Amino acid sequence: MNQLSTTAQQAIDEFQACEQWEQRARLLLQRGAQLQELPQTLRTEDNLVHGCETRVWLLLDREAVPPRFQAASEARLLRGLLALLLLRIEGLDAEQITAIDVTDWFAQLGLSRQLSPSRSNGLNAVLIRMRELLDNL
Amino acid sequence: MNQLSTTAQQAIDEFQACEQWEQRARLLLQRGAQLQELPQTLRTEDNLVHGCETRVWLLLDREAVPPRFQAASEARLLRGLLALLLLRIEGLDAEQITAIDVTDWFAQLGLSRQLSPSRSNGLNAVLIRMRELLDNL
Amino acid sequence: MFLPSPWRQFFPGILAFAEQQQVWLDSAATAQKPQSMLDALAQHYQQGVANVHRAQHQPGERATRAFENARSSIAKWLQADAQDTLIFTKGTTEGINLLSQALAHHLQAGDEILISAYEHHANLLPWQQLALARGLILKVLPMDTDGHLDIDQAIAQLSTRSRIVAISALSNVVGHKQSLSALLSAARKIGAWTVIDGAQAAVHERPNLQQLDCDFFVCSAHKVYGPDGVGLLFARERAVPALRHWQFGGEMVRHCDYQHAEFLPAPLGFEPGTPSTANIIAFAATLEWLQSLDSQAIATHEAALHAALLQGLQARGMQIIGSPNCALVSFNAPQVHHADLALLLGEQGIAVRAGHHCAMPLLHSLGLAGALRVSLAMYNNGDDLQRFFAALDQALEILQ
Amino acid sequence: MFLPSPWRQFFPGILAFAEQQQVWLDSAATAQKPQSMLDALAQHYQQGVANVHRAQHQPGERATRAFENARSSIAKWLQADAQDTLIFTKGTTEGINLLSQALAHHLQAGDEILISAYEHHANLLPWQQLALARGLILKVLPMDTDGHLDIDQAIAQLSTRSRIVAISALSNVVGHKQSLSALLSAARKIGAWTVIDGAQAAVHERPNLQQLDCDFFVCSAHKVYGPDGVGLLFARERAVPALRHWQFGGEMVRHCDYQHAEFLPAPLGFEPGTPSTANIIAFAATLEWLQSLDSQAIATHEAALHAALLQGLQARGMQIIGSPNCALVSFNAPQVHHADLALLLGEQGIAVRAGHHCAMPLLHSLGLAGALRVSLAMYNNGDDLQRFFAALDQALEILQ
Ligand SMILES: Cc1ncc(COP(=O)(O)O)c(C=O)c1O
């Protein structure tokens, strides 16, 4: 387990302060809006994450050190979840990324339910794809 | 419904007098022993009744008036049941045979359970085959 | 919205959901079970089980009788003729796969299979894969502007090469009861086999297979308030001989040696292996219970719910798929991704379905990435709809 | 014969039979269910059902979690590797039919499939019919004088054309646990796929699929104290890619349009349609309960019952098929037709099986029209055997 970055800790504080789902939803939307746009040219079939009904694209910038992921989704709340995921792994190297406990991360944010085992929300599929991309580094 | 023949009525009296399954079983064995032997030459594939695990042969003598069935089985108790079935239809014409309530007949004998819906005991299959043979008369 | 359901009390699952503040509006996916189903299942297991069709012992005879009584009872529910055949399957999907395999030997390259544009994957993919394997032509019958099957166009598509016409009686996306009789008789006239996917329709109107002139009809127990893992394939007397044995094992053999075998005719010849006895018996019990209710009252109640649902969605400017007239409505909110809306409805305890509804090609042809679907059953009531609309308003407020 | 079963009390079916003076000695056909199974089933239905894998709502997530937990839990019971795959089926029969279809494209005319002489129809007919359709050779591996598979002979029969070796781990007629490891590794060496029919074996010894070096393993829940209508197909990691998709429908699609489709890999790609969720969850609960018991004590108890059964039959001069060492004994009384004996045992409330036991070719090759089979489970006790023997003596007295 690595230390949380300051921004990650801030996110936790922010989400934990929410008392209602509405506030959490609005925060998620805000986070999603801040996610860096992925240009249409990168929204390719190859970059599509299989296994989620909502389309999600995930790229690993292989040049960057430490590795840098980019992600996008058509759904705004999922975009928020992706932003939080990227926030958690920012600055970590491949090994560290593989080691982090994502379940715990979302639990701390009060978003455990979003790591659903079903395929509709692709967050689990995104995690699997991340590991694959890192394995092929 | 036709009147029961005297011999049929005797069978009912005999079986109804049984208080225990052993007595009924012994009576069945006796009845089976009295069933006319079917020569090996008639125990053909064609005369085999499909749908029972125990082999049963059934023939309709097309010349006889009224129609006359012959039956055989390797199992002795089933032979007894066949004998009782033939006893019930003895002397009846095709139409009368089709009209009789076989379930009721075996119920009166206290042998309802032997008309089982399963295929192991072929009595139900024998009935179906009888009707087929009569239909093709 | 005062639309109470007098039948709600019979569904423990619905009562449990209510305690958890969950509103079940996803019955088109799977329906909750009445207490009678649970009782039948428990009773069957508790009294001791036995295999059917084979045993000389009393438990075996009791099981066989119960099993075959269930078959007759379900056939009666279908209003089938005594000469027709009822084959038990795992569900609609297996029933259609069975047909696509058991009829395959009749088909030759260039022959046509016709389906509608709104078929569920279960009534698309088995035919599509058969077509790909055998060089057949899969014709997709178009919808009209209401999202209904265009019957005139459909009939015009029939040709002398048409061998199978396979259509849903009620689409799980559009929610529209199709009148199929003209198409069915046209198909029959040219000698094509007709297959009705009754997965969605069966629960909203008791099938009448003397009236519905198809060769085959399939549905799933779990969508008709019955247990999981059982379905049925009805085959009309005239069509049964067309079926070739498709799977092999115990219970379906007339005679065999190591190198050859002869099989029993349908239904047993198409039910290899130990059947799902307990579930089949519980399914029959479910349908018997269902028939003990006032079907007219249920239909009226469901229609009132459906009208209220449709009206509420229209009043809110939702984009509705087609012109649904039964059981369900699929829709999108303008400018809102269906997944966002579904997530916020989920947060509020509203169980509706979102996505492509196992009808990817349909959604794609409508230019949609997905849609939400609200589906109804006899246990739903006005409160359920009110809670749904409140949650919808709330979600839209957040998302807009 | 003092052999009490401490587990009898957990089986309501056995207790119900006892009240009706019925002795259940036909567990090889189907096993009675423990209360834990009934509870799991009832609880699942009562709390409200939902479809798995697809929904964004909480009931759907709960169902998905329970379903996939059941899969993991059953895989653990099988002692499978994390990389191996568990596919849910309707039962053993469907599992073997799946394999015979999903492997078919690898086979060419002249290739060989090997089975033993004692296979159940379920592990004979799918291969036989495939062989007939494709011009393959079905080799039947012989038994030795004890009615056991002759392993040396079996290995000698392997050739470079051998593609599939499919064998029961425990025959439902002979009741002998086969040691298969030598055959399995020889088959593997020449590149044949190995299939184990575990339908009878699984309930008497927990499978260990890390030790048993086969590619595929199948069994049925209903014979392992589980619910009706569920089975499993285990596929080892190395063998999974050999399987081609065999049935099509919802839940198994990656992407499709009207004319083409791409499918998910195993397991989901091999589980089209709505799964038998409730039954699968109840099956996992059954196995968890089973694992909470003292397996050594159960094995000892069953062995003691088996020894007493064998001894009693031998003492009465019964003609026993082979040298059974587990779970069941098949036999005939000299000069007595098995159907007569079965009928009189049935009259006395003894539930044993009589007939060909879905192994017609085996019985035929032994020159038998049929046989009786007494089979045991953990809930049987010395009393059951005593009642059986008393009834046997009585029946023989009448028949002799
Ligand atoms: C050895 C063996 N294989 C296969 C089967 C078939 O199992 P099921 O009928 O559950 O599919 C049985 C059950 O009778 C069996 O004993």
Ligand SMILES: Cc1ncc(COP(=O)(O)O)c(C=O)c1O
């Ligand atoms: C129209 C239609 N056909 C077929 C199916 C498949 O049914 P099952 O999954 O029970 O096999 C469904 C269910 O989703 C459906 O709605």
